[in-house]
Amino acid sequence: MGFSDIIMDWYSINKRDLPWRNSHDAYKIWLSEVILQQTRVEQGMPYYEKFVANFPTVFDLAAAHEDTVLKLWQGLGYYSRARNLHHTAKIIVKEHQGIFPDSFEELLKLKGVGTYTAAAIASFAFDVVVPVVDGNVFRLLSRYFGIETAIDSHTGKKVFNELAKELMDQRNPAIYNQAIMEFGSLMCKPANPNCEICPLNQSCVALKTDAVNKLPYKAKTTAVRHRFFSYIYIRYKNRFVMMKRTGNDIWKNLYQFPMIETKKAMTPKKIMKDAIWTDLFKNEHYQIVNVSQEELHKLSHQTIHAIFYEVTVEKALDLDNEYFWVSAKHHHQYAVPKLMENFLADK
Numbered sequence: 001m002g003f004s005d006i007i008m009d010w011y012s013i014n015k016r017d018l019p020w021r022n023s024h025d026a027y028k029i030w031l032s033e034v035i036l037q038q039t040r041v042e043q044g045m046p047y048y049e050k051f052v053a054n055f056p057t058v059f060d061l062a063a064a065h066e067d068t069v070l071k072l073w074q075g076l077g078y079y080s081r082a083r084n085l086h087h088t089a090k091i092i093v094k095e096h097q098g099i100f101p102d103s104f105e106e107l108l109k110l111k112g113v114g115t116y117t118a119a120a121i122a123s124f125a126f127d128v129v130v131p132v133v134d135g136n137v138f139r140l141l142s143r144y145f146g147i148e149t150a151i152d153s154h155t156g157k158k159v160f161n162e163l164a165k166e167l168m169d170q171r172n173p174a175i176y177n178q179a180i181m182e183f184g185s186l187m188c189k190p191a192n193p194n195c196e197i198c199p200l201n202q203s204c205v206a207l208k209t210d211a212v213n214k215l216p217y218k219a220k221t222t223a224v225r226h227r228f229f230s231y232i233y234i235r236y237k238n239r240f241v242m243m244k245r246t247g248n249d250i251w252k253n254l255y256q257f258p259m260i261e262t263k264k265a266m267t268p269k270k271i272m273k274d275a276i277w278t279d280l281f282k283n284e285h286y287q288i289v290n291v292s293q294e295e296l297h298k299l300s301h302q303t304i305h306a307i308f309y310e311v312t313v314e315k316a317l318d319l320d321n322e323y324f325w326v327s328a329k330h331h332h333q334y335a336v337p338k339l340m341e342n343f344l345a346d347k
């Protein structure tokens with residue numbers, strides 16, 4: 001048996017029963033693929049179920065308010081995925097009468113739909129013969145064939161894509177694509193792959209050459225940017241001040257307390273002299289009554305150092321337009337980043 005037959009045989013016995021696998025509905029497949037990008041299946045599953053329950057069709061998603069979509073997405077990270085999902089749902093309804101295009105090329109034109117997602121929808125929903133090459137496939141092919149070309153290089157992408165295409169079972173593109181991803185995810189795992197029981201272990205180059213832990217190769221190491229967020233948690237009775245994040249940055253359109261961003265950690269003294277503080281409190285003198293521990297929040301290319309400064313006021317501040325009061329009872333309606341969610345959970 002060759003590579004493809006082995007993994008498809010293995011898949012028929014070992015596949016996980018995931019809800020989107022029993023469907024040819026392009027909407028549900030798209031939803032699951034967007035949710036599962038950079039997310040483990042166990043973490044993504046409840047989000048998939050919430051989205052399908054709240055928006056059973058692309059029309060329901062398109063008609064939703066962005067705040068509702070972001071709130072349902074809260075905690076999953078990479079919020080641009082949720083915004084693109086919502087945007088694309090509207091395009092599908094407006095320009096395609098609610099029907100997903102059935103070709104790889106047309107799918108690729110949709111916002112937030114890259115090569116991988118377009119290939120997944122085209123093959124799973126419409127049986128188009130196009131390979132999906134996600135992290136699991138890169139890793140499996142790189143190890144099994146002993147390919148040292150960096151997976152994040154232009155050449156690497158081409159090499160792996162062509163190999164995946166050559167290996168495809170032309171008669172069963174949907175099953176083949178799901179099988180190769182599932183095999184990479186469950187058998188040829190990033191750390192501690194199951195080489196001992198792997199049905200490919202007799203012919204795996206990495207195993208033979210003791211290179212399993214060295215492959216796949218990556219060319220770039222990503223520089224991490226450190227950002228310092230000082231949140232001002234202003235309390236008046238059972239209310240506090242919030243604002244919406246705008247601008248092209250992480251967590252766009254999510255909500256937060258007023259915040260001062262700096263390149264280095266701030267001291268309370270400096271915070272109280274900052275223009276944002278002055279805008280909030282005008283000429284009134286208020287003291288910081290509580291300072292939280294520093295919270296580290298790691299994103300793929302950034303580390304956020306967050307500290308919450310609590311200020312209690314005796315009368316409602318006269319707020320500028322971007323700020324507004326939220327009652328402690330109603331703050332759950334607002335989509336917030338995970339570190340705000342954790343902070344508010346204790347309140």
Ligand code: SF4
Nearest residue numbers: 188193195198201204
């Ligand atoms: S033998 Fe090990 S490294 Fe090779 S394909 Fe199987 S799990 Fe992956």
